[in-house]
Amino acid sequence: NAGVMQNPRHLVRRRGQEARLRCSPMKGHSHVYWYRQLPEEGLKFMVYLQKENIIDESGMPKERFSAEFPKEGPSILRIQQVVRGDSAAYFCASSPEGTTYNEQFFGPGTRLTVL
Amino acid sequence: TQLLEQSPQFLSIQEGENLTVYCNSSSVFSSLQWYRQEPGEGPVLLVTVVTGGEVKKLKRLTFQFGDARKDSSLHITAAQPGDTGLYLCAGGVYFGNEKLTFGTGTRLTIIP
Numbered sequence: 400n401a402g403v404m405q406n407p408r409h410l411v412r413r414r415g416q417e418a419r420l421r422c423s424p425m426k427g428h429s430h431v432y433w434y435r436q437l438p439e440e441g442l443k444f445m446v447y448l449q450k451e452n453i454i455d456e457s458g459m460p461k462e463r464f465s466a467e468f469p470k471e472g473p474s475i476l477r478i479q480q481v482v483r484g485d486s487a488a489y490f491c492a493s494s495p496e497g498t499t500y501n502e503q504f505f506g507p508g509t510r511l512t513v514l
Numbered sequence: 515t516q517l518l519e520q521s522p523q524f525l526s527i528q529e530g531e532n533l534t535v536y537c538n539s540s541s542v543f544s545s546l547q548w549y550r551q552e553p554g555e556g557p558v559l560l561v562t563v564v565t566g567g568e569v570k571k572l573k574r575l576t577f578q579f580g581d582a583r584k585d586s587s588l589h590i591t592a593a594q595p596g597d598t599g600l601y602l603c604a605g606g607v608y609f610g611n612e613k614l615t616f617g618t619g620t621r622l623t624i625i626p
């Protein structure tokens with residue numbers, strides 16, 4: 400009964416590099432959500448995906464950020480040309496198909512540090 | 515835009531005391547969830563409330579959803595050091611799969 404898995408747990412990048420964050424949802428879950436958390440703050444929604452589809456990307460910055468959830472493999476959050484302001488904890492959550500009450504289960508997060 | 519405000523932002527109390535954390539909004543939510551997050555970890559789901567006026571208990575924790583489904587409270591009886599953490603409320607506007615709107619968080623510290 401593996402939960403939501405994220406890797407890497409910690410990622411250090413220099414300004415201008417690319418960051419790739421991976422998320423494997425819970426077994427049987429087909430909906431994936433990405434959130435960002437700054438220190439001492441709540442979580443901010445970024446993007447919601449189903450297999451091969453982006454359902455809601457209203458929280459994604461317009462530039463440098465992209466997300467995918469391919470038919471096979473984990474969901475990927477990609478940040479190009481990282482800047483110091485991208486330093487944060489990025490969390491992935493998943494939920495099953497047809498949930499009534501939108502209960503989401505979170506992974507342990509990836510802590511991104513941009514030098 | 516739906517916003518969830520939590521109060522207090524920080525709370526530090528002695529072991530054995532009772533406390534209440536509030537989660538308020540001007541918007542109606544179809545469901546509201548409470549999570550606890552420990553340092554370096556992801557949020558862990560504690561409870562989901564969906565009916566106005568609903569009360570749910572989880573051992574020493576009591577959760578209530580407001581009648582109008584705009585606010586919620588979390589009451590902890592006889593707090594213990596293991597209750598220390600960041601408590602987050604999160605709401606969904608519609609039923610089914612969608613993004614969650616998170617509250618601003620309450621950082622709780624229980625002093626032994």
